[in-house]
Amino acid sequence: MKMDVNDNKLKKFIHLYEISRALTIDHSIDELCNYIVKQLGLAWNQTEYLFPFIEIDDTCFKTERYTQALMHKFSAPVLVNGKKFGQICFFYENLDEIEWSDEEDLILLQNLANDLGRWIEQKKLFNEQAKKLRELQVIENAANHHVSLAVTDQNGKITYINQKFCAISQYSESELIGQDHRIINSGFHTKEFMARVWNTLTKGQIWKGEFKNKTKDGTFFWIDATIVPVTSTQHAIPSQYISIWTDVTAYKQLEEKMEEQVKELARSNDELEQFAYVVTHDLQEPLRAINSFVQLLKKYCNEKLDDRANELISHAVAGTHRMQLLIDDLLTYAQVNANQTMESIDCEKLLRNVLTDLSVVVGECNAVITYDKLPVVKGIPFQFIQLFTNLINNALKFQRELPPKIHIDVEQNFNEWIFSVSDNGIGIEEQYLERIFRVFQRLHSRKEYVGTGIGLAICKKVVEHHGGKIWIKSKPSVGSTIYFTIPKSH
Numbered sequence: 001m002k003m004d005v006n007d008n009k010l011k012k013f014i015h016l017y018e019i020s021r022a023l024t025i026d027h028s029i030d031e032l033c034n035y036i037v038k039q040l041g042l043a044w045n046q047t048e049y050l051f052p053f054i055e056i057d058d059t060c061f062k063t064e065r066y067t068q069a070l071m072h073k074f075s076a077p078v079l080v081n082g083k084k085f086g087q088i089c090f091f092y093e094n095l096d097e098i099e100w101s102d103e104e105d106l107i108l109l110q111n112l113a114n115d116l117g118r119w120i121e122q123k124k125l126f127n128e129q130a131k132k133l134r135e136l137q138v139i140e141n142a143a144n145h146h147v148s149l150a151v152t153d154q155n156g157k158i159t160y161i162n163q164k165f166c167a168i169s170q171y172s173e174s175e176l177i178g179q180d181h182r183i184i185n186s187g188f189h190t191k192e193f194m195a196r197v198w199n200t201l202t203k204g205q206i207w208k209g210e211f212k213n214k215t216k217d218g219t220f221f222w223i224d225a226t227i228v229p230v231t232s233t234q235h236a237i238p239s240q241y242i243s244i245w246t247d248v249t250a251y252k253q254l255e256e257k258m259e260e261q262v263k264e265l266a267r268s269n270d271e272l273e274q275f276a277y278v279v280t281h282d283l284q285e286p287l288r289a290i291n292s293f294v295q296l297l298k299k300y301c302n303e304k305l306d307d308r309a310n311e312l313i314s315h316a317v318a319g320t321h322r323m324q325l326l327i328d329d330l331l332t333y334a335q336v337n338a339n340q341t342m343e344s345i346d347c348e349k350l351l352r353n354v355l356t357d358l359s360v361v362v363g364e365c366n367a368v369i370t371y372d373k374l375p376v377v378k379g380i381p382f383q384f385i386q387l388f389t390n391l392i393n394n395a396l397k398f399q400r401e402l403p404p405k406i407h408i409d410v411e412q413n414f415n416e417w418i419f420s421v422s423d424n425g426i427g428i429e430e431q432y433l434e435r436i437f438r439v440f441q442r443l444h445s446r447k448e449y450v451g452t453g454i455g456l457a458i459c460k461k462v463v464e465h466h467g468g469k470i471w472i473k474s475k476p477s478v479g480s481t482i483y484f485t486i487p488k489s490h
Contacts, residue, residue, distance in 0.1 A: 015043035
């Protein structure tokens with residue numbers, strides 16, 4: 001039975017008002033849409049013939065009596081941020097059984113759709129803001145455990161600090177807000193340094209570096225800081241500055257300790273080298289005297305001594321000779337770090353002179369020594385002579401039955417020369433490669449191969465003194481290649 005028109009309108013407005021009230025309350029989208037469907041059915045009071053239907057983002061909300069057999073509908077689109085997000089519809093079975101004012105009811109339906117669209121916009125915005133807030137809270141909680149955060153205004157006054165900042169500085173939040181960073185200034189940095197920092201920031205550029213600050217109780221601490229200026233446009237004056245920093249006091253203390261240890265080690269090395277030089281130099285004279293006396297003894301008493309005595313004298317002569325070689329090598333090793341003038345060295349010319357000095361030994365071994373074009377480098381000539389001499393002697397000494405073949409090559413990269421000295425000698429097993437550059441390290445007995453065990457240690461010291469590094473690659477019964485680098489002169 002059809003109701004009075006005015007009664008129908010009143011019922012519609014009552015239920016539409018209830019819907020409008022619901023739009024002011026926080027619901028889920030599902031809860032709200034189900035509620036609207038219910039109220040729309042009551043508003044038109046024709047539930048036997050009229051079936052409200054809401055479609056939002058591919059989700060449908062309808063009454064229990066809704067049937068797929070319904071063919072006709074009135075609808076209004078739900079717009080969210082200007083795009084169709086769904087629709088509000090009325091399905092019906094028989095238009096003759098319902099009262100519907102096309103103009104008035106469609107306006108009401110569209111207004112409701114508009115209100116629902118705005119509510120969804122606000123809901124989505126609120127959800128996004130809530131999500132961002134949760135993310136920020138997670139970030140802040142993480143930051144409170146690892147980094148200090150501070151925000152200042154354009155005048156440098158602190159407007160925000162996190163818990164980590166308070167914990168390290170020993171100041172409370174209330175003591176810091178409204179202050180500037182001078183409250184933790186240690187006085188360590190110069191005015192010029194602070195001016196450069198501030199000049200960088202006011203230009204809108206990020207500043208990174210280290211600060212030495214002071215806590216409330218006067219304790220000094222170091223921070224590694226990144227300060228980010230916040231501007232609205234590219235060329236605008238920053239309105240805020242965000243400071244992010246970590247406490248690196250422990251690292252700075254370790255760094256200072258290491259620097260002091262390096263200085264102490266350098267002093268110890270200088271003293272040790274001086275001691276070695278003095279000792280070896282003072283040994284020269286008595287050793288020469290011993291050698292001379294033994295030689296005279298052999299000369300004047302040779303026929304008067306038996307074979308055993310002559311054998312002992314020969315051992316003494318050989319011993320003094322080995323001792324002389326050892327002292328010479330120790331003197332060379334001790335003098336590597338001595339202050340000497342760097343100059344340009346034509347390595348190819350220097351190598352030719354070295355090979356001339358070694359020509360007798362090379363000839364006795366039937367060795368073949370070749371080399372590629374070598375560069376001009378910056379270094380100490382005498383030490384380079386020692387370097388090439390020792391490397392070639394080493395290759396000649398540890399030869400196989402085959403005549404020695406030695407090749408000296410060089411490559412270059414961006415900032416250094418990479419020299420190599422290759423041979424076809426006995427080679428070295430891999431487990432011994434790290435030992436050969438140590439002082440007095442021998443892999444063979446003196447009966448097998450003569451030497452002091454200092455030659456390659458001298459090479460290592462010379463190379464490192466020139467800012468390079470040295471290493472070896474070797475294969476037993478095949479040969480070895482010793483590599484060393486020398487920085488390019490600029």
